[in-house]
Every structure is written in C-alpha cells, then in structure tokens.
Amino acid sequence: MKISKEELLHxxxxxxxxISESEIDKYLENLEDILEYTNVLESASIEExxxxxxxxxxxxxxxxxxxxxxxxxxxxxQNAPDLEDDMFRIPxxxx
Amino acid sequence: xxxxTTLTVHELSKKLENKELTxxxxxxxxxxxxxxxxxxxxAFVTVTAQQALEEAKRIDSENIDRENxxxxxxxxxxxxxxCTKGVKTTCSSxxxxxxxxxxxxxxxxxINSEMLPSLGKLNMDExxxxxSTENSAIKVTHNPWDLxxxxxxxxxxxxxxxxxNMVPWALGSDTGGSIREPASFCGVVGLKPTYxxxxxxxxxxxxxxxxxIGPITKDVEDSAILLNMIAGHDEMDSTSYDIPKIDYxxxxxxxxxxxxxxxxxxxxGEGINEEVKTKLREAIEIYKELGAVVEDCxxxxxxxxxxxxxxxxxxxxxxxxxxxxxIRYGYRAKDFSxxxxxxxxxxxxAFGDEVKRRIILxxxxxxxxxxxxxxxxxxxxxxxVKNKFDECFKKYDVLLTPxxxxxxxxxxxxxxxxxxxxxxxICTVSINxxxxxxxxxxxxxxxxxxxxxxxxxxxxxxxxxxxxVAYAFEQKIEFRENYKPSC
Numbered sequence: 001m002k003i004s005k006e007e008l009l010h011x012x013x014x015x016x017x018x019i020s021e022s023e024i025d026k027y028l029e030n031l032e033d034i035l036e037y038t039n040v041l042e043s044a045s046i047e048e049x050x051x052x053x054x055x056x057x058x059x060x061x062x063x064x065x066x067x068x069x070x071x072x073x074x075x076x077x078q079n080a081p082d083l084e085d086d087m088f089r090i091p092x093x094x095x
Numbered sequence: 096x097x098x099x100t101t102l103t104v105h106e107l108s109k110k111l112e113n114k115e116l117t118x119x120x121x122x123x124x125x126x127x128x129x130x131x132x133x134x135x136x137x138a139f140v141t142v143t144a145q146q147a148l149e150e151a152k153r154i155d156s157e158n159i160d161r162e163n164x165x166x167x168x169x170x171x172x173x174x175x176x177x178c179t180k181g182v183k184t185t186c187s188s189x190x191x192x193x194x195x196x197x198x199x200x201x202x203x204x205x206i207n208s209e210m211l212p213s214l215g216k217l218n219m220d221e222x223x224x225x226x227s228t229e230n231s232a233i234k235v236t237h238n239p240w241d242l243x244x245x246x247x248x249x250x251x252x253x254x255x256x257x258x259x260n261m262v263p264w265a266l267g268s269d270t271g272g273s274i275r276e277p278a279s280f281c282g283v284v285g286l287k288p289t290y291x292x293x294x295x296x297x298x299x300x301x302x303x304x305x306x307x308i309g310p311i312t313k314d315v316e317d318s319a320i321l322l323n324m325i326a327g328h329d330e331m332d333s334t335s336y337d338i339p340k341i342d343y344x345x346x347x348x349x350x351x352x353x354x355x356x357x358x359x360x361x362x363x364g365e366g367i368n369e370e371v372k373t374k375l376r377e378a379i380e381i382y383k384e385l386g387a388v389v390e391d392c393x394x395x396x397x398x399x400x401x402x403x404x405x406x407x408x409x410x411x412x413x414x415x416x417x418x419x420x421x422i423r424y425g426y427r428a429k430d431f432s433x434x435x436x437x438x439x440x441x442x443x444x445a446f447g448d449e450v451k452r453r454i455i456l457x458x459x460x461x462x463x464x465x466x467x468x469x470x471x472x473x474x475x476x477x478x479x480v481k482n483k484f485d486e487c488f489k490k491y492d493v494l495l496t497p498x499x500x501x502x503x504x505x506x507x508x509x510x511x512x513x514x515x516x517x518x519x520x521i522c523t524v525s526i527n528x529x530x531x532x533x534x535x536x537x538x539x540x541x542x543x544x545x546x547x548x549x550x551x552x553x554x555x556x557x558x559x560x561x562x563x564v565a566y567a568f569e570q571k572i573e574f575r576e577n578y579k580p581s582c
Contacts, residue, residue, distance in 0.1 A: 008455075015413065015458045016420075016435070017451055018443040030452055031459070033514040038402040038469065044476050051474035052481060061333040072180070072197030079194055081427035088422050091434050 003031055099124035100260035104317045107263060108165045118151035118168025118212070121263075125170055125214055129261050135242055135582055137234045138256035140175045140216045141183050147212035154210055166320065167210035172262035174253050175216040176223055177308065178297035179203050182213070186299050187231035188221045190425045190445040200297020201332065202266060202308050202325045209324050214262050218252030221447045222416065223273055223301045225249050226519040229510055230449045237506070238280060239582035240545055244503040247277030247519075253311045254281040259582050264312045264321055268298055270305045271404050272498075272523025275535035278311055279498035279548025282537045282578065284565070285311045286318045287523075289556045290530035291336040293322075294329030302411040303334075305404075305527040314575065315536065315566040319343035322558060338556060346559035351567045352386035354560070357491035359394035362522055368501045374539040374547045375497055378568065382495075385567055394487050394494065396480045400525035403480065405517060406460050406473035407528075413457025416450070452513060477528050484529040488554040493564050497522050498535045498548035522550060532558050536565045537574045546578070 005024055008031070012019045019027055070076070082089040099121055102110070110116040126144035133139055147170050154168040161167070173179060176186045178196035180203070185191045199207065206213070220230035228236045228251025236251045238244040239259035246255040250267030254277035257265050267274040269287040278285025286309045293308045300306065310321035323344060328337040358379060363372055382389050421427035421441030428440035446454070460469035487494055499519055509516045526533045531552055538549040549568075553561040 011455055011459050015454045016438040016442050018439055030513050040398045040402050041476055044399055046475040046479055049475045049478045052477040075197035079424035093434055
C-alpha cells in the first residue's frame, strides 16, 4: 500500500499533529511496512461473518440517568494549564 | 530469617499473622531496596515509599482483624496509567508529566480498601504503546536479569520491580500482551484476565475494546490473591461483567489429572526461537507426567490477529487520545496563535514518536475511503479469531503457547524498526482480540540465563482453570527456587 506525502500530511492534520519535512520519509516507510503486513488479512475467510463491535456480547447496559456530585472539582481544575475564574481559558475562537 | 523482599505476598501474610513481621518492617525493607536498586533498574516514575511507611505504621497501630484483612499492610506497586488520587499519573508521557488524577481508579479503590500501601507508580511505554518500555518519555527500565536488556513492555516497570524485589506485587495493564510479555522477559507471573472481569474505570484508555488490568506477581498463588481483590462488576465501567464472585485461590490445587491441554502448532513456527520451543516442549512433557492429556491442535490466528490488532488498537487509540488537547489537563504548548495551533502544537510537542505513529495509523484506517478496507475488515477478522478460539475450547480446557518469540532483547536493538517490535506481540495479541484470559509463567531459562515464559490460555471467565494448570506446573519446576535474577 503506497501512501502519498499529501495523504500523510492530510491524515496528520486530521490528527492534530505536525510532521516536519525531515520526518516524512520515515513516517511513510513505517506506515507502509505496517499496512503491508495487514495484507495477510486478504486470505481470511470472512465473507459470511459479522463484525465484532466491542469485546463482549452484552446487549445494552443501562443505568439511571441521575446527577451525581463529583467531589474532586478543585483537584480537577488544578490540572488545567490556563484558568480564569474556574473556567478554561483558550484563544479567541470567533472573530 | 530470609530477606523480607524475597518473600511472596502469601508468605508475608503468614508472617504478619504470626507477628513475626510488622507492616512497618516490610515497607521499610522495600523502601531500602528501592533506594538501592532504582538507579540500576529504573522501574519507578514516582516513589511514594514515605507515604507507604506512614500508612504501614497506621495499620500496625490499629488492631486489624487479620482473619478478614489477611494482606493489610503489604505494599504494592501500580502501573503509571492507573489513576491514583493525589499522586501523579503520567502514562510515562510528557503529555501527562504533571497530571494529578482527582479520583482513584476502581482498582486503586479496591487495593486501598484492602489496606495495601502503594510504593509508587511504575514505568511503562508511553500510553502503554510498546513492547520494551523504551518508549517511556520518563526513563529507560532495565531487565533485572541482565541490565543491558529490556524488561519487555508496556508494563515493564511493573514486571522489573517485581523481579528485582522492589515491590512484592504490582498491577499492570494488557492491551496486546503488555502484562504477559514483560512477565515472561522478567521471569515473573503475569495474568491478563478475561475482558470485563476487572473494571477499567480510571485506567487511562489506549484501546478500549482490548484493555484489561491484571496482576504481576512472584508466583501463581499471589496472582490468584490479587485477582480476588480486583475482579468484579463496576457500574462505572459498562463493559465490566456482573458475574458471581469467585475465590480464585480455591483453584490452586496440585491436581490436573485429565485436564485437556491443546498445543496449537501455528504458535511453534519458524519465527519462534529454538530455545524457547525446546523449553516449551520440556514443559509439555512435564504436563504429561502430571497426568494432563496433551494434544497438538490447530489455531491459525497469530498473523491475522497481529494485523487485526494493529488496525483496531490504533483506530481506538486515535479516538481515545483525541482528548489530549492542551485545554483541560495535560501539556500545553507555549506558542500558538489560534485554537487549532494550540491543539496541534501541544500534541506534536508532547507525544512521543510511537504514540504519533499509532494515532496517524489509526486515523488513516478510519478515514473516508479506507474504513471498509481496514477497520471493517479487521472487525470481521476479529469474529473469525473468536470463533476459532471457541472451537478450540470445545475440545480443550487450556491452550499452551510461547508468550514471546524470543527472550528479552538488547536495549536499543529494535527501536528503529516498529514492525520488528510489533512482532514481539505475535503470540499474545490474539488473546486480547478474542477477549479470553491468559497467564504467563516462567518455564526455564535460555543458554544466556534469561527467563522463558509459557502462556496458558483459558476460555472466557475461566481464570480458575488456567490458575490451576499454572499452579501445578509451578509447584513441579520450582522456578523461583532454581533461578534468580542477577540484580
């Protein structure tokens, strides 16, 4: 499976990651190696099979929709890189 | 008296009961051992021995009902992707270098209620992505049997700490082999429970349909004891199963007569080192002597599983790690001019190479135009793998395979070739894909004296059988009595 440089940069952009010019060849080589390995799946007889979604066959797991107080609010906010009046501060989004 | 730190947890428990030891003495011995060995082994991200000592003194001073709290005061180590309130949980990543969880994971609550003081948080591959612990952004962990070799990964700090007697036991997590492979490399016992047996609430998510928390211990009995403590349904993890409580120590019987063990021939192919195969064949002979019925069988899933694993695990990781945006917690870049740049710069600066590679691969296989070819196909192959395991378990109680194709390799030897590193997981990933449990126990050493692991796989929620079969073997070969790490 060949991946183009443009495609790689597009995927990196979707992932919110930057790949520098000097890293591009290494990424392409590594990804192609891995995707080539996945070619073994071509020989698997899966036409008749359903997908396994999640790991177990539980149907739905329900619980009551109740509000529970989270007691670690202050400790939680302390992890934020930038706070103002207990709110997360981010750069201006709307001009 | 034997040195405290060489004892198993069940041995320590007896000495506490007989009042031969106090919790303070035990924790002191471990604190000293960590101080001596950490510079060589590098197992810890955060050491909390001082807090553990305070906790131990408190437990000693209270009149603990030992009948119902047999293990109170025996310390533990915790992999650094399991949340511990008030103590850093870094996932060995620059992204979470200063993250202090505001709550305890369910397993942390459980070990707290058992009164096990925590000696600290153990090193790992960043976000549990790796097979050697070399992807840690914090430090390199060395294998206590040979300090030039890797301890395996991603729970390398946990396995190395147990092997080097720096903790009596530890919690790890296993997404594709991350408990079993390091246990194998370090000559200790590692159990990956059935998906759904242990709550993952508070475990930093890597691949949610595969992740499980499990014990890394000196022997099989300790493994059963720790599993007793952490297993059970939790409403905070909707994937955890509500099944009746089992006492896993009840299955530690020295009798496996008539147990049917299947040996899948595909796990003994050309990629597997000859010395590993030889030791496993010896183990098979021991099982025959012990009265088990051992037969060759077919389970052609190893390559399919590895390919499927890297598609599914990376896809889930790309989604799970989307939460690291530099806003609510975690690393934030210094320079950015808008919100998109804040995200991109923070993530680019704080994630290591392997994490980025997997996020990109995961995003690729989920992206428009490739979803059917990769992700959907992998989900179907997952069904195929499950069906093949189901067929095997109609005939056998346990399947026996190697844990890893080789023994521990040299530090640095596979870092430049991700695909080669991924092949270290060839014998373990199918177990996660099929959601079944497996245990890794040492079965001997190679010509260089490095431990070789044997993997015993059971049917879903049948941990008792693999513990029984592992226990009988362990009693017979007495690995711990015969082999010891150099460190």
